[in-house]
Amino acid sequence: MIKTKIIFRGLIFILISEFSLRFFLGLCHAPLYQESSKYEYIFAPNQDNSRFGNQIQINSFSQRSNEPDSTKITILGLGDSVLSGGTQSDQNNIATSIFNNQMPNYQMLNISVGSWGPDNCAAYLKQKGTFNAAAMFLVVNSHDAYDVMDFQPVVGNHNSYPEHQYKLAWWELLDRYVRPRVNKIFTKKNEKLDPDEKAAQGIQKKGLVFNPGFQELKILSDSLQIPLIVYLHAEKTELHNQEYNNQGNEIIEWATKNNIDLIKELDFDFNDLDYRDVIHLSDNGQNKLAKIMLTHIKKIQILNKKKIINDI
Template sequence: MKNWAFGENSLLKIILVLILLLCMVEISLRILLGLCNAPLYVSSNTYEYAAAPNQDGRRFGNHYHYNSFSQRSLEPDSSKTIILGLGDSVLFGGVQSDQENIATSLVTNHLKDIQMLNISAGSWGPDNCAAYLREKGTFSAKGMFLVVSSHDAYDNMDFEPVVGLHSSYPKHQYVLAWWELLDRYILPRLRSYFSKQENLDPDQKVLQTIHKKGLVFNPGFNGLKTISDSLNIPLIIYLHAEKAELLNKKYNNEGKEIIQWANLNGIKIIKELEYNFVDSDYRDNIHINDKGQKKLARIIVEHLP
């Protein structure tokens, strides 16, 4: 009987220790990594998807904030001159960049009488941006600044469902941080390692240079020009260089088509390759890090109307 009692007590202690360890891991993952606090997304039948409105949190040590219009900005301030910052994940920044370190925030904080709204999302193209503005309005803006990459020339909307189906576009939070770590980060990497079949989300496809091949030049370019002409406000295009283009010191054929379109339509285009970007300004093949965001902000300030 004594041995059985001793065994019961030992098992109980082991269970209590395991529970304590799980609780410590859970709390640590939430505090240190911001797990169970990912930015959430909503679907749209006009512009595919966007960050869910009215979000504020921390993820991987970085602060993120989305206003009531799903913009990575504070609420539009009518007392300031509004500039529309339009683009994809380069401008969006993601949770790898703190709210204060993305280019639109740097511009807004530097120019006290100007607010640059961040209207963007991962893998958005000009057609997503134009559709968003047609639905939400233009917020009495005095200018439009579009950040694109060469692959945006034919990266047209296809309305393939992504929200709630891909880990980069969640619509609900995980209940447990350790399960998010396993399910969102560890297990997918193990599956991709042992299997050649991958269900990639749009951002991952771009990183692996798997681009959409639209049949026509992205209609969003003309759509944004139509909006800017109707409001009599300037549209400026900023052509971001992917790292391969940076190393080759020239844009690919799709980038050249964007330049040609801008020149034919009298649109001012800023070519990033004409500025002093270097390899250390990138955090992967496409996206720029905080150092690159600072350079982008300085260029925006230089060219704002």
């Protein structure tokens, strides 16, 4: 009788815990990814997940956005996890969503995935199209200068890029979050870092050539006769030093040489509170990024109107 009660209470505890981990933490509801032969990997399409209290919505084109709206002026928001926000940012708090709420006649599509570089973005647009866009807004970091696609398998091989959900929330908690920390403490052995974790630790990429995606996006924007805006985000070490590293300076040199509209984040008032780690923006930082987007797109809009008047 006593054993039966213990077993019964144990089952109740497991069921309540399983429900709580799913409902309150969003375990078993991670954003899923799929491999691509063109751009390495991407969000799986058509997802709507609640993870750690944050909503993550992915449309049918694998963008962290609502479905493309042909009645609005489209801006292509391109980048990596700085722009996508990750699971630590709610859908409403990422810069592109804030921009869209402030500019109801515009829609900035969020075409970004963790550790994507300009070449990933260019490959995506070549396959999916440019959605009749009026401009491209590319968010990059210094390490994107040499972050060239290498097609190393990450989907399903790294915890940050799952292709299937865990069956049990308890198992996800233990396997994805507890086990790596226990291994680190007792064996002093770190799990192999995935690309986005390397970026979060400020590890520079060591590609052999300057990322060809920069030039590919320029050629694409020129062919469409639309502006390409490059926003150079600063890692926290660059923020503290108030200067970009050598790779960031190479991006600046490329933008200057090619007459690219470049926004340098270090020209704005960012501080430690705008970061949640060495590279990713907090909600406060996302809000500041959105304000810069708003100001710059409005400036382009005014300049275009003046050009039309002058042409007349």
